[in-house]
Amino acid sequence: MPPSGASGTRLRTAVAVAVAGVVALLVIVVTRTTAAPEPATSTSTTAWTLSRLQGSGTVSLADFRGKPLVVDFFASWCTPCRSELPEFLAVSRQLGGRVAFVGVDSEENGDGPAFARQTGITAWPLARDTGGSQQSGLRDALATIPGMPVTAFYDASGALRDVRLGALTGDALATQLRELFGLSA
Numbered sequence: 721m722p723p724s725g726a727s728g729t730r731l732r733t734a735v736a737v738a739v740a741g742v743v744a745l746l747v748i749v750v751t752r753t754t755a756a757p758e759p760a761t762s763t764s765t766t767a768w769t770l771s772r773l774q775g776s777g778t779v780s781l782a783d784f785r786g787k788p789l790v791v792d793f794f795a796s797w798c799t800p801c802r803s804e805l806p807e808f809l810a811v812s813r814q815l816g817g818r819v820a821f822v823g824v825d826s827e828e829n830g831d832g833p834a835f836a837r838q839t840g841i842t843a844w845p846l847a848r849d850t851g852g853s854q855q856s857g858l859r860d861a862l863a864t865i866p867g868m869p870v871t872a873f874y875d876a877s878g879a880l881r882d883v884r885l886g887a888l889t890g891d892a893l894a895t896q897l898r899e900l901f902g903l904s905a
Contacts, residue, residue, distance in 0.1 A: 761850050763857030770847035774833050779847040784820045788901045789874040791822045793859045796830035798868040800887035805839035807890035814905040826859040
């Protein structure tokens with residue numbers, strides 16, 4: 721026999737509250753799993769698109785058409801990167817925007833954003849490498865020999881002109897930019 725009176729009302733209220741709680745929980749789970757999908761990425765050397773290192777959105781080769789581009793691959797564990805990046809930053813400032821610079825955190829196992837802040841390159845667009853053997857898909861596509869850092873040079877039309885493995889000094893970077901693009905820092 722079904723409950724009647726006050727006990728029946730309490731039971732119906734308890735069931736309604738429980739059902740509402742389950743529905744609310746399902747809404748939260750569905751919202752979290754469907755919200756903010758990862759942006760589409762590509763590690764093609766001729767048309768790459770990578771997720772931003774922090775925040776949402778992407779950094780893409782196509783974003784820099786119209787001026788030469790230096791793409792520097794770094795990682796927080798990379799000792800040569802620690803000395804290279806401040807020198808690259810100095811050259812980029814000397815060029816006054818005639819060349820674009822992008823930092824790509826690749827093969828990361830530490831704190832890439834903190835490393836970018838420590839080396840001062842947060843004024844550049846910063847991206848996170850993806851895929852590959854160690855979250856290094858674009859880096860692997862550009863330089864098959866292991867090691868870091870790697871620097872890629874693209875011309876104003878987006879064509880890959882050169883890839884350098886190993887740390888470059890500011891002077892070596894300036895020489896490379898002069899030879900490839902006729903630009904002096």
